[in-house]
Amino acid sequence: MFNQTEKDERNYLEEVKYKLQSAIDRIDKNVQEYAKEVQAQKDYLWEHKTGMDHVEKVAVHQSVRQSALTGEAAVEKKKRLRKLMQSPWFGRFDFKEEGAQKPLPVYVGVHAYYDEGEKDNLVYDWRAPVSSMFYDFELGPANYEAPNGEVEGEITLKRQFRIRFGEMEYMLESSLNIHDEVLQRELGKASDDKMKHIVATIQRDQNAIIRNEDSRVLIIQGVAGSGKTSIALHRIAFLLYRFRETISSKDILILSPNKVFADYISNVLPELGEERIPEIGMEELAHQLLDKKVRFQTFFEQVSLLLEKEDEAFRNRIRFKATFEFVNKLNEYLTYIENNYFEPEMLMVQRNPIPDSYISDKFKSLHRVPLFSRFNEIVSHIERDLLFYNQYEISGKERNELRKKVKNMFRITNLRELYKDFYQWLGLPEMFKYARASIFEYPDVFPLVYMKLKLEGFKSFSHVKHLLVDEMQDYTPVQYAVLSRLFPCKKTILGDANQSVNPFSSSDSDAIAKVFPGADCMLLNKSYRSTSEIARFAQRIRPDSDLEVVERHGEAPSVECFKTRRAQTDRIKAVIDKFEQSDYHSLGIVCKTQKQAARIYKSLEDSYDRILLLTAETGAFGQGVVVTSSHMAKGLEFDQVIIADADADNYKDEVDRGLLYIACTRAMHHLNLMYVKEKSPLLLD
Numbered sequence: 249m250f251n252q253t254e255k256d257e258r259n260y261l262e263e264v265k266y267k268l269q270s271a272i273d274r275i276d277k278n279v280q281e282y283a284k285e286v287q288a289q290k291d292y293l294w295e296h297k298t299g300m301d302h303v304e305k306v307a308v309h310q311s312v313r314q315s316a317l318t319g320e321a322a323v324e325k326k327k328r329l330r331k332l333m334q335s336p337w338f339g340r341f342d343f344k345e346e347g348a349q350k351p352l353p354v355y356v357g358v359h360a361y362y363d364e365g366e367k368d369n370l371v372y373d374w375r376a377p378v379s380s381m382f383y384d385f386e387l388g389p390a391n392y393e394a395p396n397g398e399v400e401g402e403i404t405l406k407r408q409f410r411i412r413f414g415e416m417e418y419m420l421e422s423s424l425n426i427h428d429e430v431l432q433r434e435l436g437k438a439s440d441d442k443m444k445h446i447v448a449t450i451q452r453d454q455n456a457i458i459r460n461e462d463s464r465v466l467i468i469q470g471v472a473g474s475g476k477t478s479i480a481l482h483r484i485a486f487l488l489y490r491f492r493e494t495i496s497s498k499d500i501l502i503l504s505p506n507k508v509f510a511d512y513i514s515n516v517l518p519e520l521g522e523e524r525i526p527e528i529g530m531e532e533l534a535h536q537l538l539d540k541k542v543r544f545q546t547f548f549e550q551v552s553l554l555l556e557k558e559d560e561a562f563r564n565r566i567r568f569k570a571t572f573e574f575v576n577k578l579n580e581y582l583t584y585i586e587n588n589y590f591e592p593e594m595l596m597v598q599r600n601p602i603p604d605s606y607i608s609d610k611f612k613s614l615h616r617v618p619l620f621s622r623f624n625e626i627v628s629h630i631e632r633d634l635l636f637y638n639q640y641e642i643s644g645k646e647r648n649e650l651r652k653k654v655k656n657m658f659r660i661t662n663l664r665e666l667y668k669d670f671y672q673w674l675g676l677p678e679m680f681k682y683a684r685a686s687i688f689e690y691p692d693v694f695p696l697v698y699m700k701l702k703l704e705g706f707k708s709f710s711h712v713k714h715l716l717v718d719e720m721q722d723y724t725p726v727q728y729a730v731l732s733r734l735f736p737c738k739k740t741i742l743g744d745a746n747q748s749v750n751p752f753s754s755s756d757s758d759a760i761a762k763v764f765p766g767a768d769c770m771l772l773n774k775s776y777r778s779t780s781e782i783a784r785f786a787q788r789i790r791p792d793s794d795l796e797v798v799e800r801h802g803e804a805p806s807v808e809c810f811k812t813r814r815a816q817t818d819r820i821k822a823v824i825d826k827f828e829q830s831d832y833h834s835l836g837i838v839c840k841t842q843k844q845a846a847r848i849y850k851s852l853e854d855s856y857d858r859i860l861l862l863t864a865e866t867g868a869f870g871q872g873v874v875v876t877s878s879h880m881a882k883g884l885e886f887d888q889v890i891i892a893d894a895d896a897d898n899y900k901d902e903v904d905r906g907l908l909y910i911a912c913t914r915a916m917h918h919l920n921l922m923y924v925k926e927k928s929p930l931l932l933d
């Protein structure tokens with residue numbers, strides 16, 4: 249039985265649903281009218297077109313278009329109202345503003361609803377200024393930042409709801425741990441195949457990040473499962489709402505690690521009523537910036553190589569190029585060649601001499617112009633001065649010859665040659681090596697891009713008003729130096745230094761902050777994804793004293809030993825069979841390397857129809873069984889995770905520790921580890 253309060257809330261829900269339905273009916277009627285109007289205008293145009301002049305035709309066309317647009321807007325509004333009918337709000341608080349007679353209820357939902365008839369906000373958007381109090385305060389004194397300044401008052405009541413398909417599933421009366429209870433219910437659910445929004449249970453520290461308006465560069469370091477990616481996407485939704493007059497979704501760019509991840513996060517913003525955000529990967533960006541002229545190894549290939557082959561020289565090359573000092577060295581080299589590689593000579597244009605001192609002076613005076621753009625500029629100066637002082641007009645042919653000659657005064661003008669020369673200059677030629685015939689190693693790609701941008705100049709991506717960089721730990725200082733030049737806009741950069749798939753080139757928030765002076769750093773220390781048992785198990789592999797575990801209990805992870813690989817495969821199959829009978833939606837078999845993932849996939853593919861191997865080319869994955877490497881699984885999550893081959897040979901050093909940690913922290917509810925013969929020393933008892 250429901251108590252009176254709950255009855256009242258249910259009645260109120262019905263009342264609002266009735267209003268929403270009436271609004272939908274009105275829209276339906278209007279849409280029909282618009283459709284009729286459009287048809288009538290088209291008929292009119294058809295019947296009278298011979299007698300109409302151009303101006304009249306344009307006017308009727310415009311009117312048809314206008315009616316069609318109004319009709320489309322109405323259809324959009326109807327869609328929103330339908331969504332609202334399903335779940336109009338998730339929270340309510342009553343706020344008594346200082347000086348007011350009585351408190352007023354504020355219902356908070358994913359979308360706002362303003363009732364035209366009553367001239368009242370029946371539901372507030374979760375991003376509205378007043379809604380911030382729902383996340384920031386319990387009962388008692390509260391305040392929020394309204395457009396006209398701070399509003400003080402008191403929260404006298406607070407409730408949380410779960411409304412699905414228009415029906416109230418539960419309602420919780422306010423208490424200090426109200427958030428905990430609803431959060432527990434949310435976290436305990438089985439996974440979706442795409443990331444979902446979390447507006448009903450955003451936590452206070454997360455809310456501060458979402459609603460941060462001032463930081464030009466905001467760096468979020470968060471432990472595994474702390475909600476970094478979710479929060480960053482909610483932050484984008486917030487900024488789109490807050491600055492809707494100046495920013496739209498096409499002005500935002502997400503730099504994402506791979507296509508699977510991009511697909512995984514692609515639903516959050518549409519669920520929040522915003523459009524999808526353009527997205528690009530680092531490699532695609534590099535191809536664009538290098539005009540598709542340079543072939544290079546991918547990051548994925550680099551990580552695979554690192555794991556499959558112990559090549560100390562390769563590791564050293566990666567390490568060397570992953571420091572802030574390396575960027576300084578690149579800059580020093582660029583200054584050095586500017587001062588030393590230009591060797592002016594006297595030129596003759598017909599009988600007009602151009603002294604080398606003249607060319608040298610011009611070269612120096614153009615110090616603000618990118619080095620490689622100066623050659624043509626010098627020729628333009630020569631051209632103007634010859635005309636002015638000598639009344640000599642040069643021909644097109646002479647101009648081209650001059651350009652060639654001036655360019656040749658610079659010792660090396662080929663970007664690749666110059667890049668190799670940089671290592672000669674450093675006295676470390678062994679630090680440059682092609683991956684394969686004329687294919688650059690991945691760690692050389694962004695230094696090369698950096699050099700190109702500095703030498704040739706570039707157009708910044710000025711249309712991008714906010715850049716979101718996920719998995720920040722996987723990018724090096726030189727990559728950030730490129731990003732900072734290309735994207736002068738505001739940025740949100742997030743990641744976890746503990747989750748690097750390549751520890752030889754990982755960056756932590758301090759290193760990144762060095763590239764962006766004035767950046768604000770925020771920490772997220774609470775881990776929400778996994779049960780306490782899984783989170784604590786992962787902590788033993790890679791302790792992080794800052795990490796706080798959200799208490800949510802489940803089975804302890806199992807660690808099983810097998811005599812043979814065959815026996816391990818049989819056990820994996822048994823676990824899959826059990827999973828298929830369970831309420832879980834996703835099972836990830838997470839391997840150390842891509843090769844191992846392919847091998848396990850091969851041993852299972854004949855027995856199961858719905859099993860997928862994630863590769864660098866995979867564009868999306870759904871529910872069911874997924875075999876993947878730790879690298880590909882980064883950022884994703886599964887109800888259940890199996891880690892196979894957790895033996896002493898496979899997981900032994902610091903690189904492996906990171907990968908094992910990533911693999912374990914992908915599990916939400918259930919974790920099985922298996923090994924053959926000898927257990928990995930990283931798995932303490």
Ligand SMILES: Nc1ncnc2c1ncn2[C@@H]1O[C@H](COP(=O)(O)OP(=O)(O)OP(=O)(O)O)[C@@H](O)[C@H]1O
Nearest residue numbers: 446449450451472473474475476477478776777883
């Ligand atoms: N406030 C919250 N309410 C409900 N669920 C939350 C909350 N914060 C995080 N979660 C859930 O925790 C899980 C992890 O979130 P997310 O993937 O954004 O974390 P992350 O820090 O980016 O993880 P990782 O770095 O390990 O990939 C998701 O299932 C997300 O829905």
